[in-house]
Amino acid sequence: MHKFCVAPMMDRTDRHERYFLRTITTETLLYSEMIHANAVVHGDTTSLLKYHQNEHPLAIQLGGSDPSLLAEAALIAQNYGFKEINLNVGCPSDRVQKGKFGAILMKEPNLVADCVKAMIKSTNLPITVKCRIGVDDMNEDSGLDNFINRVKDAGCNTFIVHARKAWLEGLSPKENREIPPINYPRVYKLKEDHFDLKIVINGEISSIEQSLSHLKYVDGVMMGREAYDNPFLLKDVDTSIFNKKTKIKSRKEILMDYLPYLESEHRQGVKLVHATKHLMGLFKGLQGAKEIRRFLTKIDSIESPIEQYKQLALGFNE
Numbered sequence: 369m370h371k372f373c374v375a376p377m378m379d380r381t382d383r384h385e386r387y388f389l390r391t392i393t394t395e396t397l398l399y400s401e402m403i404h405a406n407a408v409v410h411g412d413t414t415s416l417l418k419y420h421q422n423e424h425p426l427a428i429q430l431g432g433s434d435p436s437l438l439a440e441a442a443l444i445a446q447n448y449g450f451k452e453i454n455l456n457v458g459c460p461s462d463r464v465q466k467g468k469f470g471a472i473l474m475k476e477p478n479l480v481a482d483c484v485k486a487m488i489k490s491t492n493l494p495i496t497v498k499c500r501i502g503v504d505d506m507n508e509d510s511g512l513d514n515f516i517n518r519v520k521d522a523g524c525n526t527f528i529v530h531a532r533k534a535w536l537e538g539l540s541p542k543e544n545r546e547i548p549p550i551n552y553p554r555v556y557k558l559k560e561d562h563f564d565l566k567i568v569i570n571g572e573i574s575s576i577e578q579s580l581s582h583l584k585y586v587d588g589v590m591m592g593r594e595a596y597d598n599p600f601l602l603k604d605v606d607t608s609i610f611n612k613k614t615k616i617k618s619r620k621e622i623l624m625d626y627l628p629y630l631e632s633e634h635r636q637g638v639k640l641v642h643a644t645k646h647l648m649g650l651f652k653g654l655q656g657a658k659e660i661r662r663f664l665t666k667i668d669s670i671e672s673p674i675e676q677y678k679q680l681a682l683g684f685n686e
């Protein structure tokens with residue numbers, strides 16, 4: 369299931385983006401944005417967890433560090449039909465640090481272990497962890513080993529590892545995705561040392577070729593920014609990575625397959641731009657991309673927007 373995944377990304381991997389990605393690849397495992405356990409339990413659960421059945425296989429990513437709250441949230445997510453619960457142990461933002469969750473939890477392996485145990489107890493779903501190779505001055509070898517061993521003992525057997533440290537002071541979340549050096553060999557070693565674990569590698573992976581090369585060393589690849597900025601590359605995932613004999617879609621087919629969804633959301637009163645804003649990357653490098661983007665941004669103020677969208681889609685030759 370984890371051979372190829374698209375990363376959880378706040379403000380990006382919402383339900384509209386996931387449905388869109390599903391028109392391109394059927395096999396890729398998709399993740400929700402991070403949702404705090406407290407919001408799942410005490411917030412507007414229905415709108416936070418709403419998704420379309422076509423989005424499966426779909427995992428939810430939870431944030432939090434209170435074992436009983438996470439257990440409650442995980443059970444709710446299970447009842448909504450998510451296929452996996454992933455715990456965020458990688459986000460370095462100040463807000464998240466203050467809330468004592470995300471990457472700062474790498475310093476508290478026992479607490480993460482308790483969170484994992486509590487979620488395993490409350491659900492039948494796989495509980496996975498997305499982490500970094502370390503934080504701050506933590507030793508990338510012994511520190512990471514200690515973290516993995518504790519959490520593994522609690523029953524977690526799948527780790528998604530962003531192959532760089534997080535520096536919790538002085539770097540923004542964006543810088544924390546660029547500045548600490550990437551260290552793929554450390555993640556490969558994790559797999560070598562823990563052959564019984566499923567290890568998914570993440571960080572700066574930007575092509576199918578790179579993904580296939582990582583798959584020689586680890587069980588899965590997770591792609592984030594490139595999948596969002598250039599979603600057309602995902603058209604080859606089902607055939608090249610999952611060895612499915614499915615037809616590779618053209619841009620026209622992808623846009624047409626998204627049309628019924630747009631119509632349905634429109635009928636329900638959803639602003640179309642919430643869904644069309646995620647399509648921008650599909651036109652990367654194409655002539656006329658700027659005009660298309662302008663159209664998709666202004667779509668709600670256009671007359672007969674669905675018909676116009678259809679004309680746009682049919683205008684593509686491939």
Ligand SMILES: Cc1cc2nc3c(=O)[nH]c(=O)nc-3n(C[C@H](O)[C@H](O)[C@H](O)COP(=O)(O)O)c2cc1C
Nearest residue numbers: 375376377378401402456530571572573591592593
């Ligand atoms: C806009 C944005 C939002 C993100 N939000 C989350 C999140 O909610 N949870 C999470 O675990 N990681 C989040 N990340 C980190 C990604 O999941 C991923 O680990 C990171 O971007 C590195 O992978 P990449 O180089 O393939 O993009 C986010 C990244 C971006 C760019």
